[in-house]
Amino acid sequence: MSGYSISEPSARQKWIAGALVVGYAILTVLPLIWIIATGFKTPNDAIAYPPKVIFHPTLEGYVNLFTSRARATPDMLEKLGPPTTWYDTIVRQYDMIITGPSRYGQRFLNSVIIGFGSTFLSVFLGTIAAYAFSRFKVPLKDDLMFFILSTRMMPPIAVAIPIFLMYRALGLNDTQLGMILLYTAVNLSLSVWLLKGFIDEIPVEYEEAALIDGYTRFQAFWKVVLPQAATGIASTSIFCLIFAWNEYAFATLLTSGTAQTAPPFIPTIIGVAGKDWPAVAAGATLFLIPVMVFTILLRKHLLRGITFGAVRK
Amino acid sequence: MAQIVIKNLRKEFGAFTAVQGSSFTIEDGEFFMLLGPSGCGKTTTLRMIAGLELPTSGEVYIGGEEVGQKRASQRNIAFVFQMFALYPHMNVRRNIAYPLVSQGMRRADVARKVAEVARILGIEDILHRPVGGLSGGDRQRVALGRAIVRDPACFLMDEPLGALDAEFRERMAEELRALHDRMGTTTVYVTHDQLEAMQMGDKIVVMNHGVVEQFGRPQELYDWPATTFVADFLGSPPMNLLRFSGSVAPDATEVRVNGATIGMPALREGAGGELVLGVRPEHVHLNDASAYRGCVLAAEYLGTSQIATFDTAHGHVRVRLPASTRVAVGSVTGLDLDARTLSLFRAADGRALVSEGNEGVLCHG
Numbered sequence: 291m292s293g294y295s296i297s298e299p300s301a302r303q304k305w306i307a308g309a310l311v312v313g314y315a316i317l318t319v320l321p322l323i324w325i326i327a328t329g330f331k332t333p334n335d336a337i338a339y340p341p342k343v344i345f346h347p348t349l350e351g352y353v354n355l356f357t358s359r360a361r362a363t364p365d366m367l368e369k370l371g372p373p374t375t376w377y378d379t380i381v382r383q384y385d386m387i388i389t390g391p392s393r394y395g396q397r398f399l400n401s402v403i404i405g406f407g408s409t410f411l412s413v414f415l416g417t418i419a420a421y422a423f424s425r426f427k428v429p430l431k432d433d434l435m436f437f438i439l440s441t442r443m444m445p446p447i448a449v450a451i452p453i454f455l456m457y458r459a460l461g462l463n464d465t466q467l468g469m470i471l472l473y474t475a476v477n478l479s480l481s482v483w484l485l486k487g488f489i490d491e492i493p494v495e496y497e498e499a500a501l502i503d504g505y506t507r508f509q510a511f512w513k514v515v516l517p518q519a520a521t522g523i524a525s526t527s528i529f530c531l532i533f534a535w536n537e538y539a540f541a542t543l544l545t546s547g548t549a550q551t552a553p554p555f556i557p558t559i560i561g562v563a564g565k566d567w568p569a570v571a572a573g574a575t576l577f578l579i580p581v582m583v584f585t586i587l588l589r590k591h592l593l594r595g596i597t598f599g600a601v602r603k
Numbered sequence: 604m605a606q607i608v609i610k611n612l613r614k615e616f617g618a619f620t621a622v623q624g625s626s627f628t629i630e631d632g633e634f635f636m637l638l639g640p641s642g643c644g645k646t647t648t649l650r651m652i653a654g655l656e657l658p659t660s661g662e663v664y665i666g667g668e669e670v671g672q673k674r675a676s677q678r679n680i681a682f683v684f685q686m687f688a689l690y691p692h693m694n695v696r697r698n699i700a701y702p703l704v705s706q707g708m709r710r711a712d713v714a715r716k717v718a719e720v721a722r723i724l725g726i727e728d729i730l731h732r733p734v735g736g737l738s739g740g741d742r743q744r745v746a747l748g749r750a751i752v753r754d755p756a757c758f759l760m761d762e763p764l765g766a767l768d769a770e771f772r773e774r775m776a777e778e779l780r781a782l783h784d785r786m787g788t789t790t791v792y793v794t795h796d797q798l799e800a801m802q803m804g805d806k807i808v809v810m811n812h813g814v815v816e817q818f819g820r821p822q823e824l825y826d827w828p829a830t831t832f833v834a835d836f837l838g839s840p841p842m843n844l845l846r847f848s849g850s851v852a853p854d855a856t857e858v859r860v861n862g863a864t865i866g867m868p869a870l871r872e873g874a875g876g877e878l879v880l881g882v883r884p885e886h887v888h889l890n891d892a893s894a895y896r897g898c899v900l901a902a903e904y905l906g907t908s909q910i911a912t913f914d915t916a917h918g919h920v921r922v923r924l925p926a927s928t929r930v931a932v933g934s935v936t937g938l939d940l941d942a943r944t945l946s947l948f949r950a951a952d953g954r955a956l957v958s959e960g961n962e963g964v965l966c967h968g
Contacts (some may be wrong), residue, residue, distance in 0.1 A: 501689070
């Protein structure tokens with residue numbers, strides 16, 4: 291038996307610990323709940339003071355998020371007749387008519403393409419580079435690893451102007467490809483370092499066994515190393531996606547039209563009057579969903595990834 | 604099945620030379636032990652036979668074919684790793700089948716071979732299990748199964764019992780040896796445990812600092828070590844090495860050690876200067892009439908025997924005595940060294956002088 295004992299916490303200690311955890315959870319989740327709730331308020335309820343905790347939910351925010359609207363004159367409204375759909379009804383309360391879809395859907399799609407594209411690319415390249423750094427004699431290995439890490443030592447936005455000029459010269463301004471390349475470059479150092487740690491943990495004997503069993507180096511990598519590195523690849527993907535998904539500064543600077551992602555677009559929804567908080571909240575709420583789903587799908591790996599090294603299977 | 608010949612095999616890692624020109628021959632069907640302390644080059648030698656490292660120079664012949672620079676997969680060998688290296692994402696059956704799948708064998712044949720191997724190793728009932736939850740012994744058996752399933756020319760094993768608990772080791776050592784005797788496949792086995800090497804091996808090669816010190820049958824190495832390193836490495840407790848200054852003529856049958864005359868097997872070569880006399884603890888006997896004397900420092904009781912440590916003019920001498928012999932700590936007695944069993948070494952290079960006793964068995968690398 292080991293030389294120390296662990297005593298069971300008392301009921302009181304458990305109660306305090308539980309209260310702390312619940313308190314912290316409420317504290318962190320509160321802003322999220324506030325955003326989700328605001329998405330279902332009317333503009334007036336959203337800015338009411340004192341804040342309204344109990345309110346009459348409406349889909350106004352979501353309708354405003356997805357549509358472009360224009361104010362109509364009374365005779366124009368009369369000519370149109372009664373509203374035909376539920377969202378028409380909502381808009382007509384304000385003497386407005388829907389003139390077409392907003393650009394939110396397209397911006398959202400840009401975010402999906404750029405976010406997932408750059409995540410795939412940085413994890414793919416990162417895995418290959420990390421494998422090489424982990425297994426082969428690379429000249430100046432330590433210096434190269436340090437150099438890769440050093441790209442993260444200043445805030446990426448510090449190089450915004452050179453990148454802006456380069457992108458303009460290369461014609462990558464405001465293109466999905468340009469944003470994918472940029473986020474990949476920023477994420478690559480993270481993914482190489484994280485994945486090298488994971489691959490270092492995989493005993494080299496597995497590959498040697500595969501080499502002796504008659505497989506090529508590439509087959510050994512594909513069939514033995516990759517399944518073992520799944521945990522690392524999953525958690526690295528989440529980190530990369532979260533960065534690319536939420537990135538605001540470069541997106542504001544480098545995209546304006548065709549390739550604009552959702553983060554710089556959402557604040558513009560607030561409109562000239564500066565009153566449409568529910569639409570902004572609705573946009574933010576929907577924007578949370580893909581990362582949340584992705585994280586939930588990979589959460590088993592993520593948990594093991596965070597504790598890796600601490601616990602040996 | 605194959606004979607393995609190692610010729611002038613050398614491996615450098617940058618400035619460090621791991622193996623310096625080894626040569627030895629492993630006969631077809633032998634259970635051959637590569638023995639030495641850690642860092643001696645035994646694992647590197649094994650990995651060069653396997654093709655996991657390529658030699659800097661020298662040749663490796665497996666079954667008459669030179670394979671020194673060939674890839675591991677082209678050598679028809681099987682390797683058992685110290686940590687077993689079972690593929691953790693596959694179950695036992697798939698682990699054993701994996702080498703066959705790579706050869707593109709038909710599925711029915713694979714299933715038949717795996718079943719056969721499982722029967723030989725007695726692991727039929729765990730074939731469906733994931734390898735993660737297996738005991739050390741079962742992992743070992745699965746690793747062996749993956750090795751024997753492809754009928755390789757030879758088995759290469761890198762300390763395969765090193766990761767097992769002490770109680771399991773003995774049993775697995777027996778199983779391994781029995782398996783070898785049944786299949787008759789040439790086996791090369793790396794270990795740092797001299798007892799394991801002597802217990803299991805048909806032949807042993809002892810390596811130190813990348814140099815082959817000696818190779819031969821376990822008893823030859825134990826009785827007639829070629830160097831003081833082998834004398835000290837084999838045996839527990841090891842050979843007593845008594846250092847003295849003197850000279851011996853070729854064909855001498857005795858040496859004078861600090862006034863005492865000690866009989867020797869007839870020497871075939873002479874030497875002078877610093878010499879070392881080697882005697883195994885079981886070849887020292889108590890004899891009060893002897894001129895060679897020592898004072899009892901301690902006695903360790905081992906059940907069937909005891910090890911008494913004597914302080915002599917040449918340092919400590921350990922003596923294996925029957926458990927019933929009474930030795931009083933602090934008493935002084937005479938020691939007889941068994942003349943037929945002694946070895947004499949030059950202190951400068953540690954090499955044994957050729958004598959009547961060892962002349963047939965001094966195989967240096």
